[in-house]
Amino acid sequence: MLKISHLQKHYRGFSLDCSMEVQPGMITGLIGRNGSGKSTTFKALLGLIHPDGGEIEVFGKKAEELKPEDKQKLGVVFADSGFSMYLTAAGVANIMKSIYPDFDREKFLQQCRRFNLPTDKKIKEFSTGMKAKFKVLVALSHKAELLILDEPTAGLDHKGRDLVLEQVAAYQKENGTTVLLVSHSMEDIARVAKTVL
Secondary structure, eight states: OEEEEEEEEEETTEEEEEEEEEOTTSEEEEEOOTTSSHHHHHHHHTTSSOOSEEEEEETTEEGGGOOHHHHTTEEEEOTTOOSOTTOBHHHHHHHHHHHOTTOOHHHHHHHHHHTTOOSSSBGGGSOHHHHHHHHHHHHTSSOOSEEEEESTTTTOOHHHHHHHHHHHHHHHHHHTOEEEEEESOHHHHHHHOSEEO
16 A cells, blocks of 8 residues: 655755555554654655655656555544645535545534534644644545545644544544654554554
């Protein structure tokens, strides 16, 4: 499903050399301290940065050969990125509907209400925890075959973390989705992951 072979990226004061393989149909945990290169790895995977060496394969294709329809099969949460803060949840739902054919707008808005997220309030007015929940719901909303969740519980209290992890585990079980859960928290990974890298 996902194979990374000696991915290299060099910045001043930082060098990454990463290899890993994620098997299909399971939740795999990747644990690492902050600043170890986890986010850099996934930005390279998504073509957001250009690697200095190595290979990335997703769905059996080299990352640079992925077509738009392949990328639609990815669901992603980055700890340090998201939607425009001036959009509402309902506005994001409209955008997602236009991008992803399998996006279920009503189910998404229903899940927002379940997570106590207002659908008519601008995202910039959300708390840190509300933003974290919202990003996860977006990633789970379009039947992705591969979920890459980078610190999805960051900023959440214990109850919020439990809710998000339960949602991810239920989604994976229902859809047979491959999940790569990236965290510095062994507790989060131990709760849902079958394999730890």
